[in-house]
Amino acid sequence: MIRFKSMFHNAMHSKLFWPSAGIALILLFNAFFTPGFFNIRLQDGHLFGSLIDILNRGTPILIIALGMTLVIAKEGIDISVGSVLAIAASLAAFLLQKHVPFVLALLAGLGIGALCGYWNGLLVAKLKIQPMIATLILLTVGRGIAQLISGGKIITIADPAYRFVGGGYLLGLPFSVLLAVIVFVILHVITRKTAFGLFLEAVGSNRVSSEFAGIHSTRIMMSVYVICGFCAALAGIIVSSNITGADSNNAGLWFELDAILAVVIGGTSMRGGRFYLGGTVLGALFIQTLTTTIYTLGVPSESVMVVKAIVIIVVSLVQSDVLRDKLSRQFGKKIRKKVLVNEAAA
Incomplete structure (x- = not known):
């Protein structure tokens, strides 16, 4: 009984427990009230079904959220990712329309995203502007830049290679899902297998102390914004590829809010410091x-x-440390009461 109580206490305080429990409850609800929700069929070598749709449709938010995790880990925020997404998609689609080769258009789209991230990092790390205000600039101006690139119109995309990025399949799975896996693996290796992750958590916990320890906090801050911008651009390529068009007005609208929510639900604190890429995925x-x-x-x-x-x-309420402690204490009282009753009966 004591061992079970300890396991329950550890689970209640795990950063991965509550998002996992939330997903499980939604899936359980669908098992009873949504017929065919778990059906997966193979057609023309491709997997189809609601679960596959969840993976496919959730890929852009997931990729942006992974980049956002690193920004929030250093106690920052980037509310411009939706506009960066629109800029990257519009630029890539515009170049393809001008018969620029696919590879160059793709690199240009990803490069402009990284450049936007560098701009945000410059404002935050070098000029010491508050992250919310610094990224608000690009949130406002970026949508206008995307509209200038596209001429305020939806640019249709006919290039088959580009359309494959967000709409193609590989090994039966949507290719965009495999891209998200690659992004996760790369960021996991960078943050958990190198010193970068340790430096990032140190800067997020206390920038002044990390600088006294010899960490170049400005470089770390610049780096995470560049990574976030790159992730937003990749998400833009996927979104525009999936709908075979770049919509500068609506592409990425409110994506920043879902990305931030995904990071917070995954257990990463807005106060910076420790971060959880696995939690962000969940x-x-x-x-x-x-x-x-x-x-x-x-x-x-x-x-x-x-x-x-x-x-x-x-979900956010049940993730509260205060609420979790109260639930844990209440559960502990019930366990002790049962033990006392059993001992009295014996």
Whole structure:
């Protein structure tokens, strides 16, 4: 009994427990109320089904959230990722329309994303502007830049190689899902197998102390914003490829909010320091699973944000350390009471 209590206490305080539990509850709900939700079929060598859709549709948010995790880990934030997404997609689509080779258009799209990240990092790390204000500049101006590139129109994409990035399949799975796996693995290696992750957590916990310890905090801060910008650009390539068009007005709209939510639900604190890439993956999957479930149930589009907000508020509350401690103490009292009753009966 004591061992079970210890396991329960550890689970309650695990950063991965609550997002995992949230996903499990949504899937359990679908098992009872959504017929065929778990059906997966193979057609023309491709896997199809609601679960595959969750992975496919959630990929852009997941990739952005992984980059956002590093920014939040250093006690920053980037609310411009939606606009960066639109800029990268518009530039790549514009170049393809001008018959620029696929590889060059792709590199240009990814490069402009990294450049936008460098700009944000410059404002935050060098000029000491508050992250919210610094990235608000690009949030506002970036959407206008994307519209200038596209001429305010939706640019259609006919290049088959480009369309494969977000709409193609490899080994039966959407190619975009494999890209998200690659991004996760690369960031995991960089942050957990090199000193970069340790330096990042040190800067996020206390920048002044980390500088006294010899860590170049400015470089770390610049680096995470460049990575975040690159991730936003990659997500833009995937989104525009998936719909075979670059929509500078609506592409990436509100993506920054879902990305930040995914990071927070995954257990990374907005105060910086420790971060959890695995938790971010679960947070992004939770948001997309919830979104897919809502649409599957036929909830009106105008009510989707309200339903998502309610569920996310509940998940955020149960992640509270104060609430978890109270639940843990209450559970401990019940366990002790049962033990005393059993001892008295014996």
